[in-house]
Amino acid sequence: MTEAALPPIVDSHCHLDFPDFDGEHDALxxxxxxAGVGRMVSICTTLAQEPTVRGLAEAHDSVFYAFGLHPMSVGKEPALTLDQILRIAQHPKLVGIGETGLDYHYTAETAAAQQDSLRLHIEAARQTRLPLIIHARDADEDMARILTEEHRAGAYSCVMHCFSSGAGLARAALDLGFYLSMSGIAAFPRSTELREIFAAAPVDRILVETDSPYLAPPPYRGKRNEPAYVAKTAAVGADLFGMEYADFARQTSANFDRLFWKAAQGDAA
Structure with missing residues (x-):
């Protein structure tokens, strides 16, 4: 199948600034x-890396970016201010807020500070109308509670990036109108329960991503991941929803455009 014939698909979450890709961006x-990946969102996770990630987005038409402080960096990096996030969000290729969230697996000792940071990012998402990008690990109860509390205080949009949490958090997110994003984890043979969670969700609330350089799907598992491989995860998603690959690619791309409206506008321009 030629490039022109491939149905376009979006890698909604990758990390092109990571050292794994140094010197390879054009080829990557x-x-x-x-592989049919027409757009990708490179996620900036610290203030120090923002110029680098912004530069990648400026240099490549198909690359957009998001900015936030990763929860595992809370306590190690300077805390962001709302004004900092709002100022960076004015860039025409900045399309999302985050990733932010809660990670109690490795960094439970900063749980309180992570929650404060999460609420700050939510306020930025409200004020900018840009989607919040959530990282959640071993924090389902607190995550569901905070997302729900904050949504009641003022609506915002959100994607649960690389979703691999439990069914309860999935239901809470979907009930708030949020999106779930499939990564290579959903394609792993032992991820049966996770695939069931995705299959129970509305297909118009599903995105696909690589989270590259991590979590490569089969047949690349254990190797460095890259945006091209999102097509492998999408193939699993298509089977899961009983759809042809082209239809699933179109659906998830439409979902992306609906949520990441600024990227859709920029792409049209």
Whole structure:
């Protein structure tokens, strides 16, 4: 199948600034295009890296970016202010707020500070109308509670990035109108319960991502992940929803455009 014939798909979450990709960005993005990946969102997780990630987005038409302080970096990096996030969000290729969230697996000792940071990012998402990008690990109860409390205080949009939590958090997120994003984890053979959670969700609330350089789907598991491989995860998603790959690609791309409205506008321009 030629590049022109491939149905376009979006990698909604990758980390192109990570050292794993140093010196390879042109080739990496070219491979993504060859696999039908027409757009990708590179996620900036610290203030120090923002110029680098912004530069990648400025240099490549198909690359957009998001900015936030990763929960595992809370306590190690300077706390962000709302004004900092709002100022950076004015960039035309900045399309999302985060990733932010809660990670109690490795960094439970900063739980209180992570919660404060999460609420700050939520307020930025409200004020900008940009989607919040959530990282959640071993924190389902607190995550569901905070997302719900904050949504009652003022609506905002959100994607649960690389979703691999329990059914309860999935239901809470979907009830709030949020989106679930499939990563390579959903394609792992032992991820039966996770695939069941996705299959129970509305297909118009599903995104796909790589979270590259991590979590490569089969047949690349254990190797460095890259945006081109999102097509492998999407193939699993298509089977899960009983859809042709092209239809699933179109659906998830439409979902992305609905949530990441600024990227859709930029792409049209």
């Amino acid at each position: 993005i070219a491979r993504a295009h060859e």
